[in-house]
Amino acid sequence: MSSLKERIKNKERIILDGGMGSQLINYPEYTGKDPSLLNITHPEIITAVHKSYVDAGSELIIINTFDVNPKRYENYAEIIAAAVSNARAAGAPYVGLDIGPIGELMYPMGLLKPEDAYGYFEAVVKEGVKCGVDFIIIETMIDQNEMKEALCAAKNNSSLPVIVSCAYGKRGRLMTTGGRPEDVAAIAEEFGADAVGVNCSFGPDLMLPVVEAYAAATSLPIWAKPNAGMPQVVDGKPVYNIGVEDFKEYMKKIEAAGATLIGGCCGTNPSYIEAIK
Numbered sequence: 081m082s083s084l085k086e087r088i089k090n091k092e093r094i095i096l097d098g099g100m101g102s103q104l105i106n107y108p109e110y111t112g113k114d115p116s117l118l119n120i121t122h123p124e125i126i127t128a129v130h131k132s133y134v135d136a137g138s139e140l141i142i143i144n145t146f147d148v149n150p151k152r153y154e155n156y157a158e159i160i161a162a163a164v165s166n167a168r169a170a171g172a173p174y175v176g177l178d179i180g181p182i183g184e185l186m187y188p189m190g191l192l193k194p195e196d197a198y199g200y201f202e203a204v205v206k207e208g209v210k211c212g213v214d215f216i217i218i219e220t221m222i223d224q225n226e227m228k229e230a231l232c233a234a235k236n237n238s239s240l241p242v243i244v245s246c247a248y249g250k251r252g253r254l255m256t257t258g259g260r261p262e263d264v265a266a267i268a269e270e271f272g273a274d275a276v277g278v279n280c281s282f283g284p285d286l287m288l289p290v291v292e293a294y295a296a297a298t299s300l301p302i303w304a305k306p307n308a309g310m311p312q313v314v315d316g317k318p319v320y321n322i323g324v325e326d327f328k329e330y331m332k333k334i335e336a337a338g339a340t341l342i343g344g345c346c347g348t349n350p351s352y353i354e355a356i357k
């Protein structure tokens with residue numbers, strides 16, 4: 081059997097999971113704060129969400145550690161270990177370490193030094209590797225330079241498949257730096273990512289031009305995890321306007337444009353994954 085790294089490289093069609101946060105709001109135990117701590121306080125909830133995606137056909141399951149880093153959580157190692165075991169308990173075929181932005185803008189837009197960002201990412205990567213994850217996904221990045229620090233930390237401390245994925249604004253540019261998909265693809269290639277991706281922000285309709293731009297700029301495999309549309313706030317809660325059938329049709333276009341690693345982000349649930357599967 082070929083390794084996950086080879087399957088990604090060969091551009092095999094692989095089904096990812098869907099939104100985590102937008103599933104957690106269905107549980108009264110979740111207050112809306114610090115979703116990562118649920119890995120420890122309510123492991124059964126996290127495992128249930130993962131399992132719902134495994135049952136729907138997701139092969140790649142991303143652990144619930146989006147905002148986990150040593151800057152934000154002193155007990156980051158404990159959270160990562162719990163998150164990995166929750167995904168394993170769900171029977172995930174492949175478990176991915178989830179790395180999001182540090183949560184503070186990096187120099188020159190903000191005060192976070194690149195070497196400090198690298199250090200935080202490195203600590204997270206080392207812990208994930210220690211816990212035996214199968215791949216690393218660096219996602220929802222809005223600054224390609226911060227993405228680069230995370231990518232280098234992942235490559236320098238593991239031999240796992242590493243995917244980088246950015247969240248773009250409506251006009252297809254990164255919201256902090258104005259970076260274009262081709263800039264992101266160039267960094268992904270230069271620093272050894274196994275795939276380049278786009279996730280969150282908007283639905284598969286607005287995501288299509290980003291996937292097309294990646295396909296024109298790079299031969300790297302492409303990862304696409306759109307929201308179920310642009311969120312509208314109704315009664316204080318986000319509402320997503322793209323239903324399962326429309327999502328499925330849009331995802332066919334995303335695949336035709338070159339994406340092979342496909343799933344959903346905010347507002348999607350297991351029925352979306354089942355539909356694209």
Ligand SMILES: [Zn+2]
Binds near residue numbers: 281345
């Ligand atoms: Zn999202």
